[in-house]
Amino acid sequence: DVKVTQSSRYLVKRTGEKVFLECVQDMDHENMFWYRQDPGLGLRLIYFSYDVKMKEKGDIPEGYSVSREKKERFSLILESASTNQTSMYLCASSFLGGLSFYNEQFFGPGTRLTVL
Amino acid sequence: AQTVTQSQPEMSVQEAETVTLSCTYDTSESDYYLFWYKQPPSRQMILVIRQEAYKQQNATENRFSVNFQKAAKSFSLKISDSQLGDAAMYFCAYRNNDMRFGAGTRLTVKP
Numbered sequence: 001d002v003k004v005t006q007s008s009r010y011l012v013k014r015t016g017e018k019v020f021l022e023c024v025q026d027m028d029h030e031n032m033f034w035y036r037q038d039p040g041l042g043l044r045l046i047y048f049s050y051d052v053k054m055k056e057k058g059d060i061p062e063g064y065s066v067s068r069e070k071k072e073r074f075s076l077i078l079e080s081a082s083t084n085q086t087s088m089y090l091c092a093s094s095f096l097g098g099l100s101f102y103n104e105q106f107f108g109p110g111t112r113l114t115v116l
Numbered sequence: 117a118q119t120v121t122q123s124q125p126e127m128s129v130q131e132a133e134t135v136t137l138s139c140t141y142d143t144s145e146s147d148y149y150l151f152w153y154k155q156p157p158s159r160q161m162i163l164v165i166r167q168e169a170y171k172q173q174n175a176t177e178n179r180f181s182v183n184f185q186k187a188a189k190s191f192s193l194k195i196s197d198s199q200l201g202d203a204a205m206y207f208c209a210y211r212n213n214d215m216r217f218g219a220g221t222r223l224t225v226k227p
Contacts, residue, residue: 042207043217101211102149102168107161
C-alpha cells in the first residue's frame with residue numbers, strides 16, 4: 001500500500017513564526033503536491049513538484065515556499081505564519097509515468113494548522 | 117482558468133438507496149481527466165473513480181458510476197445501494213496541466 005505521511009496531525013503556531021510541514025511518501029512517486037483545504041472552497045493547490053529540486057507554483061503560492069531535497073520528502077514552509085493561513089494542509093503524491101495526469105493521487109492524513 | 121462546481125453542499129440518502137452527486141466544470145480544453153475523491157471523517161482522501169475525457173463510455177467501479185456529459189461539461193457520481201461507510205465528503209476534480217477541486221459535497225447515509 002502507498003503510504004503518505006505528514007509530520008503532524010495538529011499544529012498550533014504564533015503569528016510571525018516560521019512553520020515547516022513535512023510530507024513523506026514511500027512509493028517512489030515523482031510527483032508531490034501540497035494543498036490547503038478550507039470549508040466551502042475545497043482543495044486549492046499551493047505548490048507541486050515533479051522531481052527532486054523542482055517546484056511549480058499552484059493557485060495560491062503566496063506566503064508559502066517548498067523544498068524537495070529528496071524524492072520521498074516534500075516540505076511546505078510558511079516563512080512568517082499569519083492567521084489567514086489557519087487551515088487543513090494536505091500532501092499528496094502520484095506516479096509520473098504513463099498517463100501522468102490520469103494517475104491517482106495518494107493523500108496524507110492532513111495537518112490542521114492553527115495560527116494564533 | 118478552469119473551475120469545478122459542486123452545487124450540492126450537503127446530500128443525504130437512505131441506506132440501500134441510490135444517490136447522485138452533481139459536478140460541472142468549465143474548460144476550453146478537449147483532453148483532460150476527471151476524478152471523484154472521497155474523504156471519510158478523520159480519514160485520508162481516497163480515489164473513488166476517474167474518467168478520461170476522450171472516452172465516451174462512462175466509468176464504473178462496483179457501486180459507483182459516473183454520468184459524463186462532455187458537451188454539457190457535467191460529471192455526476194451515482195452511488196447505488198448506499199452503505200453507511202459511504203458517508204463522507206466527496207470532491208470532484210479536474211486535471212489537465214493543473215489540478216482543480218470542487219468545494220465538496222457532504223454525504224450523509226441514514227440507516
